[in-house]
Amino acid sequence: MVSIHSRGAVPMRFYPWYPAGMAGKKNIRGKVLRAIRRMKHRYDVRRTLGMSVSLGILFLVPISGLARVDLWRGDHALLFRSVPFKHGLAGVIVGIALMYVATFLVNLIGGRLFCGWGCPVGQVSRFGEDVDTPGLRPRQRHLAAIRGALFSGALVLSLLAWWVDLRVLVLGSPPALAIAWGVLLASVALTYAHGRWWRWRFCMGYCPIGLYYSFVSPSKRFGVHFRNQEASCIECDACDNVCPVELAPRELMASSGERPGISIDDAPGRNHCLECGDCVRACEWMIERRGDGPVPLLLGFFSGPQRLDELPAPTETEARLEVDGAAVEVVEPS
Numbered sequence: 269m270v271s272i273h274s275r276g277a278v279p280m281r282f283y284p285w286y287p288a289g290m291a292g293k294k295n296i297r298g299k300v301l302r303a304i305r306r307m308k309h310r311y312d313v314r315r316t317l318g319m320s321v322s323l324g325i326l327f328l329v330p331i332s333g334l335a336r337v338d339l340w341r342g343d344h345a346l347l348f349r350s351v352p353f354k355h356g357l358a359g360v361i362v363g364i365a366l367m368y369v370a371t372f373l374v375n376l377i378g379g380r381l382f383c384g385w386g387c388p389v390g391q392v393s394r395f396g397e398d399v400d401t402p403g404l405r406p407r408q409r410h411l412a413a414i415r416g417a418l419f420s421g422a423l424v425l426s427l428l429a430w431w432v433d434l435r436v437l438v439l440g441s442p443p444a445l446a447i448a449w450g451v452l453l454a455s456v457a458l459t460y461a462h463g464r465w466w467r468w469r470f471c472m473g474y475c476p477i478g479l480y481y482s483f484v485s486p487s488k489r490f491g492v493h494f495r496n497q498e499a500s501c502i503e504c505d506a507c508d509n510v511c512p513v514e515l516a517p518r519e520l521m522a523s524s525g526e527r528p529g530i531s532i533d534d535a536p537g538r539n540h541c542l543e544c545g546d547c548v549r550a551c552e553w554m555i556e557r558r559g560d561g562p563v564p565l566l567l568g569f570f571s572g573p574q575r576l577d578e579l580p581a582p583t584e585t586e587a588r589l590e591v592d593g594a595a596v597e598v599v600e601p602s
């Protein structure tokens with residue numbers, strides 16, 4: 269990893285994404301995660317709950333008949349009643365739109381909470397990187413791979429249920445069985461491969477919902493905050509090293525610089541933060557082992573000063589702005 273520090277303590281970090289098999293030597297996030305996951309943590313339960321709610325909704329809406337299209341036997345459903353195809357399709361579209369609206373409302377209050385705690389695609393990445401955890405014995409590695417494959421299977425099945433009655437996987441005619449199993453297995457393989465190899469790069473630069481979240485100004489009161497008033501930070505950098513999307517958790521109010529893919533460059537780090545809590549968990553672990561005083565990183569509501577608030581005021585040169593191509597001096601009120 270190379271760290272370049274610019275403007276006070278605001279770090280811009282670059283490190284390669286480690287392909288499977290190279291994790292043993294270089295995967296710093298993996299090492300930190302391995303250490304902190306040995307201890308039970310409240311976040312484990314909360315993330316399991318969040319994912320259960322997401323998968324539960326994805327399964328229940330079509331299976332209950334609230335909204336479903338059935339490309340197998342034409343048993344389309346809307347509001348628990350059999351309906352023609354176009355009404356079933358309209359129900360599916362409205363259902364998907366309502367789920368997006370729900371996540372956007374969560375975004376207004378809690379920023380990107382959904383990314384860290386409710387998004388099954390993020391969880392696929394989490395299971396995928398478990399396989400690369402440094403120091404695993406072969407049996408543990410296989411178990412991690414099986415867990416990831418099972419979760420990928422559950423996610424694909426839940427999405428498939430919106431478009432076809434899942435009983436086709438057992439009761440379908442030979443052609444229907446071939447198509448249904450072919451789609452299922454190919455989708456599970458792709459989803460699993462996403463978690464193993466693409467992983468957080470998708471969240472960083474290619475997720476359209478994440479792009480929306482980065483674009484709108486998410487909650488500033490809720491999120492990861494660096495409470496450094498008591499100077500309890502031991503500057504161990506564990507938080508930096510564990511962040512899956514290469515942010516600097518202590519400096520989330522600062523610009524995050526250039527970002528990959530379709531994400532927005534130079535937005536505050538807070539806009540890109542998944543609010544996954546990994547940095548907070550790593551920080552709690554470090555303070556418990558080596559530090560003293562309150563844990564400096566917090567995931568929650570906070571209105572106190574951030575580290576950026578404590579940086580020296582910008583010099584005159586730094587305070588130049590470009591407006592429509594013309595340099596404009598910013599004059600601080602006296």
Ligand code: SF4
Nearest residue numbers: 511541542544545547
């Ligand atoms: S800054 Fe912390 S909460 Fe945000 S994405 Fe990084 S590790 Fe997760």
Ligand code: SF4
Nearest residue numbers: 501502504505507551
């Ligand atoms: S993990 Fe906590 S103690 Fe370590 S550098 Fe980050 S904020 Fe400071």
